[in-house]
Amino acid sequence: MVHTLTPTADLKTDVDDVARLLTAEGERIADRDLDPWIADLDAQALRGLYRDMALLRRIDAEGMALQRQGQVGLWAPCNGQEATQIGTARVLRADDFAFPSYRETGVVYARGARPEGFLRAWRGEAHSSYDPNELGTAVQQIIIGAQTLHAVGYAMGIQRDGVDQVVATWFGDGATSQGDVNEAMVFAASYEAPVVFVCTNNQYAISEPVGVQAKAPIAGRAPGFGIPSMRVDGNDILAVTAAMRWATDHARSGKGPAFIEAVTYRMGPHTTSDDPTRYRDKDELEAWKRRDPLTRVEAYLRSIEEFDDAFAAQVQQDADELGAAVRSTCLAMTTAPALSILDNVYAEPHTGLDEEKTWFAAYLDGFAEEAQR
């Protein structure tokens, strides 16, 4: 009997201590554990994932630009995290359910959002950019880590319905310090709920480096809850896809929750209100630029002659079209009338609020009468 458990992992969090199938230079490396999970993923499928990432990057660039132009109030960029978001979300079935955080534009994209579904909330027109029921995707969560519990609860519902759907939830390295994320892992493990935890370790929680949240690799925590985990290169879409297929298969086959730590980097600011030059070195950013999730896929596909200029041009054109659609739908958005702010607070009539609505309506009517005079 061991009386004292000591951390087994090296306390230093090394970003290269990850499962990887595609190096930053685009070299395909073998991995006995991961390879079987993507054995059927051919060049055409990989080109599809590349296209997804390119389109996502374009949506993200439009979001940033529209904020700078005053068309959206705030934007939380996902630049650099495309492989983590697309690689995980694309593995889900349409009838699975997703619980993302505010930065998971790629999850929302992969779940099928229309152009207006990316930034209606960021523009300040509504609190959700899309209908959660339509996308099988919960309202993007701003309260750090709160959605992980929702995901577990949804998975408990799936268990009671006796079906083989799964739930995935995304959260950052900072969220792992929250009680909710730890409680979510306790509940998920206790009930063997079919949920996949995707921790996007993008190295920063606004300005705080991951070392403030964790002294050892985050993936190492999950086994302590009784949840198997995998730590992958979050900029390697092959590794992320393999890990997510392993995790969803684990959850779908009734074995309970699984945990993925995707090690990546937030290339942009926390949000458009942030100034990362105050807390990050240029060198660090440059080093991560060389680990870009898109260029390595292109390099690999070119090396096996599965990526040509015509494909690149087609992706460029698709991205331009989507970018234009995102922009035009944003500019065409109309703001709801004043009185509508009192709608949908309750699902059933509430005499207190209904009364306020008549008061506000009467107040607004006063202006209308004045205008007529």
Add this chain to the structure above:
Amino acid sequence: MTQLTMAKALNEGLRRAMADDDKVLVMGEDIGRLGGVFRITDGLQAEFGAQRIVDTPLAESGIMGTAVGLAYRGYRPVVEIQFDGFVYPAFDQIVSNVAKLHYRSQGAVKMPITIRIPWAGGVGAAEHHSESPEAYFVHTSGLRVVAVSNPQDAYTVLRQAIACDDPVVFFEPKRLYHTKGEVDLDTDLADAAPMGLARVARPGKDVTLITYGAQVSTAMDAATAAEDEGIDIEVIDLRSLSPIDYKAVTASVRKTGRVVVTHEAAREAGLGAEIIASVTERCFYHLETPPVRVTGWDIPYPPAKLEKHHVPDLDRILDAVDRVLDRPNSMSEVEL
């Protein structure tokens, strides 16, 4: 009609709600084999199984957060918070998610969650076991808040709360759990007074005494005592704290012109302040004297041996009644 304790009436309410709708499930700590620390879920796990009477890990935010997920999935979770003072770890999930998701999703996502809270003092409990946190929840839009005062309402309003598509915080006065009363278990919910309406617990013409929960009993005792002095008190049992039935409240105040509000929760920014402000706005010219609050002091809940000095009793209520009647009272010489 049958004589039941409030605890048993709640138990029956849960049983029938679960039998009627298989989407209803109950979650909480020790609610399974034990039947809950107050035995409100007694026998329910044996009847409905562990998938519907769910013993949870000991984490209130976890209970509330997973209830949100179950609601997303189409379930109607009833959450038991073991004691009033243990709801605070769940506060973030309640305020940020339970209360807001219907609004945030423009009505696409409903949160039909009933949050049952054994509530308030008077039972000689340890610290953190006698709190009255209702004002926090009343202040949070998106929540409905109810507080029951008798076995019949406990049964009926609980069933209405579970059937409601909005989240409902349901306060159960601990010191009335074992008080018996007539309960019609076959009451048709469609015929019952809708959730949200107040009840005239005792008609009267001299003073309107507004209260809710366990204080209703104390208010009734005060009214009986006042009768001996020829004072006719109308007792309003609010039942619903969000929304508040101002139609019933103002009808009474317009009749009596004198208002006392009593609750066990602290005075500052409490329900009494809100009620009196609204009453003053709506029927100022019907008021004969300034309305008065009789509440718990603005203190953390005191030790059990001293709680009788904190929870407003019959005498403190009658003292306030004297104030609104311009009769000699403890505040006669005090300048406010």
